[in-house]
Amino acid sequence: MCGIVGLLLKEPSLRDRLGELMTPMLVGMTDRGPDSAGVAIFGAPAPSALKISLFWSHGAADWNGLSKSFSEKYPGAHTFTPNGQHAILVTDVSPDDVRGWIKDSAPQIYLLSVGRSIDLYKDIGAPAEIVKRYGLDRMSGTHVVAHTRMATESAVTPAHAHPFTAGEDFCLVHNGSLSNPHLVRKKLEPLGISFVTDNDTEAACRFFEWRLREGDDLSTAVQRGFSELDGFYTFLMGTDKELLIVRDAFACKPAVVAEADDYVAIASEFRSLAHLPGIRHANVFEPKPQEVYSWKV
Amino acid sequence: MEGVKQFDLAVTPLREVNRYLHHDVAASGVERVKILNADGAHSIAVGLNVPLDIEVDGHCGYYLGGMNQLARITVQGNAGPGVGENMMSGSIRVKGFASTAAGASAHGGLLAIQGDAALRCGISLKGGDIVVGGSVGSFSAFMAQAGRIVVCGDAGDGLGDSLYEAVIYVRGSVRSLGTDARFEPMKASDYEAVRELLDAAGFEHDPRDFKRVASAKSLYHWNVDANQEY
Structure with a gap:
């Protein structure tokens, strides 16, 4: 199963309400994915420094202590903004250096996302609990990519929850299962692309991000994916500039889009869209198999 | 209004509505039930066994x-996956589009969809009739055993793959036929069938515009010389 949720607000005055509008969408997909949930929120880009979303995987989070230890290694200015087990680090230190520091000095930390626009929260538990845990209903931004998970092929851990990210300001959520993720990994690993989990979706995420770095736009990358990725999927992807959805040729995994004057809303099922303002006048449709639908911010 | 009962799913739990339709409505004298705010709920009006008009809003x-x-059910909006699956009799009319597997395995009755139907429409049909005002997605009528499907628009890939005795009538183009499905000439009885089904569904088209797709029956018997290639 699994549920996917996406919302892009075209009307700027609604952007303060992104989390409030998204929450019932996410909670509405609880039956499809009760074991974990995750949300990638894209907002106005940070002016210069990168934002890095971090997750404290086990034990009580001590972000102050971690900040001190980070300062010892990298004395320049940085901020940790804690939110329970999550924190957002804003720093000039390169993401690769941060990864190295986590590996050596803070192995309890998962790096969830890197970018100027993206903040990422994911955890295990019911979607409503996760919304409450991190105050996701109070978040603002331009668009959101979210997921509720019912694990079928790998462990239930925060790291295995969706969205998956790769590179900067890119994330992907997946309803379905891939049959050749190991083959995709074998192609990507010799190119220096490393994986954090054994999850099938991570292979798709890293494949698309690799194609973006090779100069494809997202639609072109997705077209290549039709021949490279085997399995069932509805993929919903977000970048700082774009929201994109695609279903495989057999379209076994559902998706419904509602396009209104003020927003584009996407979910696995209509029941997650029913509460949205003006939904009765929205253009509601199901994405056709192997057709790429994307919306710019 | 006498004889009409209204439920609002924003207020009344669906389980209560379905319980009423299963048990209480038969002796109530109610002839019409209106269900408001469907809001994408699953399993609305499933398993009914009463001659009743039901209108679903949303x-x-x-x-x-x-x-x-x-039961005669009308949906004012779109229908999710598996609308009318395993229907035995009565009718379901969908004013919007229908998602995947519409009318799957239906044994009888009429499913009329005004908009498009997505993939696998009429999969494993067992005797029901399906009329689609728009187009149907790929793999429609897969392994359909009995019954009739009328498509006023186009059909996707693999139409009628592994068909048994069900017959498909298509007005528009067919992207590809499935294994063992073939176009056959329309006979007088086919024109009559299309006319009857279009009238029942309330669509105005000329039966002469439709093509017949049925099984070539080459899969009915094991052919050792085919070497598993069909």
């Missing part, structure tokens, strides 16, 4: 009218 989730007997 878009429905999975399996609307599944296993229906006798």
Whole structure:
């Protein structure tokens, strides 16, 4: 199963309400994915420094202590903004250096996302609990990519929850299962692309991000994916500039889009869209198999 | 209004509505039931066995009218996956589009969809009639055993793959036929069937515009010389 949720607000005055509008969408997909949930929120880009979303995987989070230890290694200015087990680090230190520091000095930390626009929260538990845990209903931004998970092929851990990210300001959520993720990994690993989990979706995420770095736009990358990725999927992807959805040729995994004057809303099922303002006048449709639908911010 | 009962799913739990339709409505004298704010709920009006008119306002989730007997259900919006699956009799009319597997395995009754139907429409059909005002997605009528499907628009890939005795009539183009499906000439009885089904569904088209797709029956018997290639 699994549920996917996406919302892009075209009307700027609604952007303060992104989390409030998204929450019932996410909670509405609880039956499809009760074991974990995750949300990638894209907002106005940070002016210069990168934002890095971090997750404290086990034990009580001590972000102050971690900040001190980070300062010892990298004395320049940085901020940790804690939110329970999550924190957002804003720093000039390169993401690769941060990864190295986590590996050596803070192995309890998962790096969830890197970018100027993206903040990422994911955890295990019911979607409503996760919304409450991190105050996701109070978040603002331009668009959101979210997921509720019912694990079928790998462990239930925060790291295995969706969205998956790769590179900067890119994330992907997946309803379905891939049959050749190991083959995709074998192609990507010799190119220096490393994986954090054994999850099938991570292979798709890293494949698309690799194609973006090779100069494809997202639609072109997705077209290549039709021949490279085997399995069932509805993929919903977000970048700082774009929201994109695609279903495989057999379209076994559902998706419904509602396009209104003020927003584009996407979910696995209509029941997650029913509460949205003006939904009765929205253009509601199901994405056709192997057709790429994307919306710019 | 006498004889009419109204439920609002924003207020009344669906389970209560379905319980009423299963047990209480038969002796109540109510002839029409209106269900408001479907809001994508699953299994609305499933398993009915009463000659009753039901109108559903809004878009429905999975399996609307599944296993229906006798009831005449109208959905003002779109229908989710598996609308009318395993229907036995009665009718379901969808004013919007229908998602995947519409009318799957239906044994009887009429499913009329005004908009498009997505993939696998009429999969494993067992005797029901399906009329689609728009187009149907790929793999429609897969392994359909009995019954009739009328498509006023186009059909996707693999139409009628592994068909048994069900017959498909298509007005528009067919992207590809499935294994063992073939176009056949329309006979007088085919024109009559299309006319009857279009009238029942309330669509105005000329039966002469339709093509017949049926099984070549080459899969009916094991052919050792085919070497598993069909």
